[in-house]
Amino acid sequence: MDDFYEIEEPKYNRTLSNKQLIMGKNMPPIDRLKIISADEFEELIEEWIYGYLRPKYKKVQKIKKVIRLAGSGDKGRDVVAFKKYSKDGSEIWDNYQCKHYSSALTPSEMWVEFGKLCYYTYIGEYSVPQNYYFVSTRGVGPKLSDLLMKPDKLRDELIANWDKHCLKNISEKEVRLVDEFKEYVEKFDFSIFESINPGELINQYKDTIYFSFRFGGGLTERPKPLKEPAKVKQEEQMYVKKLYNAYSDHKKVEINNLVKLEEHQYLFSHFKRQRNYFYQAESLRVFDRDSKPDGLDGFEEMKNEVYHGIVDIVYDEYKDGFERVRAATREAKALALSSNNALRDFADIPVKMGICHHLANEKKPDSADEILWVIDYEQ
Known part of the structure; x- marks a missing residue:
């Protein structure tokens, strides 16, 4: 006969707030980020742009502009944040590439993004950004992370994987890595590519007014009340x-x-x-x-x-x-x-x-x- 034992009544030895009774156990933001839908992630990114990126770039330059280009025809640009905005090619800008994937980003998934940037800057569709950031719900995997740390190796691997991942996937026509374009890619500065991991994204998002409404935790502490002026306004x-x-x-x-x-x-x-x-x-x-x-x-x-x-x-x-x-x-x-x-x-x-x-x-x-x-x- 199998061993058995009598189950004792479970005891809850922690304090329990009314909010916990209603909402259940709190889920850390890093875990909640992993399960949000693609639509929610898109909304979060727009809130992050407005609440974090816009103020950030406003501090850098008086002239600033942050726009979202995600969708078909974005030519490898999701969020474009200008440190210097102009229309004569002298702009200074950063690109934020946002990905809602079910797992950490891998090189095979991102080769086409590297390829798009090289191709569209080569043909003059837009200038080379100062920085290019991958932003995703699950971060980047170890292989991609290693390549981002070694720009020269990243370039070599892109060239080696061009025909398989980029040739037919950048535009409607084939984009062959030959002649002057190949020379351009070989001289391209791949050190501009970086990633913003989910923890960093959440920490930046915490600086926005939207954080508590998406991840909970309540409003920030109320500031000291205003003092009434001596003269009636x-x-x-x-x-x-x-x-x-x-x-x-x-x-x-x-x-x-x-x-x-x-x-x-x-x-x-x-x-x-x-x-x-x-x-x-x-x-x-x-x-x-x-x-x-x-x-x-x-x-x-x-x-x-x-x-x-x-x-x-x-x-x-x-x-x-x-x-x-x-x-x-x-x-x-x-x-x-x-x-x-x-x-x-x-x-x-x-x-x-x-x-x-x-x-x-x-x-x-x-x-x-x-x-x-x-x-x-x-x-």
């Missing part, structure tokens, strides 16, 4: 005017500037806090704008949540506008925001109260939808 005028109206309604005297407000120390202190809250929320708005891809607007979604959380409170009856401000901001700071909002973890009490003033700082087409602190119910 033009873009604050609407919510500040509404606060003045609330204070005037409370004291039954006109308060329309800081000088008059300073006569009421409690209200002046309240006003300073509200401006601080406004800028706490403003810092989150700027962070949201600068840390996420275009089209994803967590701050606007959060504003919408706060609006619906306080609007009925705002339109209740109060003895004056100041009491309405206090009731609305009190309600806002107690709101439990949606777990689907990417900014939820950054929305502390000052931010939620500050969003009330962001809402008050907007003019609504329908006055019944506008956040007002002084309401005429007879209108």
Whole structure:
């Protein structure tokens, strides 16, 4: 009879977050890169170009240009990044050849890419790049890696493999390695060829605003909140005017500037806090704008949540506008925001109260939808 043993109940001896319960075990980016689809890799490359390459080349030259040429007719160029852009042949540029293969790149797969560059620069279709990088999901294999380290051997191997891999695969006509063209290839500088391995690609991609949305890990740490300026700025005028109206309604005297407000120390202190809250929320708005891809607007979604959380409170009856401000901001700071909002973890009490003033700082087409602190119910 076979040996057997009783299975004991498994024990989980690590802390477990709600995110892990929902998403499962985290997969390292290097492993996720290996299983993404060709379409996802294409999207990732475009994000890498926009988020990493464009800023990189902008630092090199004031005149810069990064374009993607992938597809039929690219003549061996996928991503072209200019260090110096011109139309007279004096441009300085790098080529990034992007490959989504199921295994590491091999010489036999890449001979045609070497051949295309030699041929199209020989006939003058474009100039020789300063650098030529292979970028792929699985990196380059050991044989290709060795050849990239030995440019002279790479040249010799290309010549030896020309007829098998390049002769009929570069253009519609046969490209024979003979005469002046052969001399050109023999003198070509093969040291321009390099590779960007998957780890390096991920590290560069981490510098973009797209990383957390493709690989997870959350947003970067929120920067220190903005400090409110001593002088009220033009873009604050609407919510500040509404606060003045609330204070005037409370004291039954006109308060329309800081000088008059300073006569009421409690209200002046309240006003300073509200401006601080406004800028706490403003810092989150700027962070949201600068840390996420275009089209994803967590701050606007959060504003919408706060609006619906306080609007009925705002339109209740109060003895004056100041009491309405206090009731609305009190309600806002107690709101439990949606777990689907990417900014939820950054929305502390000052931010939620500050969003009330962001809402008050907007003019609504329908006055019944506008956040007002002084309401005429007879209108």
